[in-house]
Amino acid sequence: ARRPWIRKIWTDHVDPISGEALSPEDYPKFKGRMEDNWHLTEVQKKRMRTMYGGQSRYARQELDAEDVAVEGVAFESFSEAVHVRYPPPSLQWKRRGVAGIDFGATSPTAMYELGLDENNKIWALREFYKRDADDYDWVGTAIDWKMKLIVCDPSRSDKDIYRLQNLYGINLMRAPHKQFDVRVRLMRSLLLVGEDGEPGMYITPDCVNLRYEIPNLAFDSPRGQEFTTDRWESGALDHGFDGFCYGAQELIDMPMDWETPTVVEHGVLA
Structure with missing residues (x-):
């Protein structure tokens, strides 16, 4: 409270x-x-x-007794207790073999193996997260994971997609939606606990960086002005967030009339 x-x-x-x-x-x-x-x-x-x-x-x-405000936090509904777990061995899958990737140069490249279970819940199962990663790094991981489809940043050019497909023999495609607010709305929707008492997504404990990023992403408030919902605060780590959202777009029907995300403008964690 x-x-x-x-x-x-x-x-x-x-x-x-x-x-x-x-x-x-x-x-x-x-x-x-x-x-x-x-x-x-x-x-x-x-x-x-x-x-x-x-x-x-x-x-x-x-743990550090700091005064940590939640102003501007995008995903206040995220909870380790609710969203982080391993899938039970008996869980049946509707779809596996899909990965989402956010390419980085000097920033980290983040790739996630995703799955859609029998209850239409999206799972982030495994994580590749590496700074200064080259194509051999993430392609080798995707092959080891036996990925059938890799969904990437929509800004990649047709020429680049074609080159990577032919050079490495992988199935690579751009995510259908590139807008920042679409990714935010997607994540917020998946984190919500539904009428069945479960959220729309889960993350395994192995996805360490994604677990860190989601609760720490906050909207920018330039020079003390009102929070803007079209970008993160300066220095925010969002590579895992982007990689997950690119892949998740392939696994879920995405209505484009979702409400614009609201911003928590007051309060402290308690």
């Missing part, structure tokens, strides 16, 4: 009723980091850091 008085006192340093500035003795704060807890072993600390997503917003709040 939102507790604006907590933010007003300990983050904004103002009286929650009068709005007057508070002096430092009015907002004492005693911080303690999880790594400084001598009762925990190094193994326990490493496990907890991993469970909370490394340096995610949630980890920075819960």
Whole structure:
């Protein structure tokens, strides 16, 4: 639940009723980091850091005692407890062998093996995530995964697609939609828990970078202005997000009349 008085006192340093500035003795704060807890072993600390997503917003709040705001966060409905799991062995698949990829140069190349299960849930099963990756790196991984189709960034040219197909013997196609807001709406829709009590997508624990990116992506707010929903904040890591969304477009019917994503403009994680 939102507790604006907590933010007003300990983050904004103002009286929650009068709005007057508070002096430092009015907002004492005693911080303690999880790594400084001598009762925990190094193994326990490493496990907890991993469970909370490394340096995610949630980890920075819960393990590092930081004031982490959620203003502009795009995917506030993401939850490790809800969306991260391995598929049960008995699960039947409607479609396998599809990968989504976001090519990087100096930035990471991110590729995901995706699957559509019997309940029409999309799974991110395996992850390839490498900076300075060349074609041999991701093509070799796709062959090892036995991918039948690889869906990529729509901005790739016909000439480039043709060259890669003929050079490596892979089935490569562009994603049908290139708009930023389409990818955002797709992810938000898949993360929602439906009437069956389940979300529209799952991520295995092996997809470490995708698990980190989704809860940490936030919309840009240039120079303190209102949040814009057509780009991420500067420095955001979105390569895994893009790669997943390109492939997911192949596995799901995408109505183009979804609502424009809303932005959380106030609040702190609690």
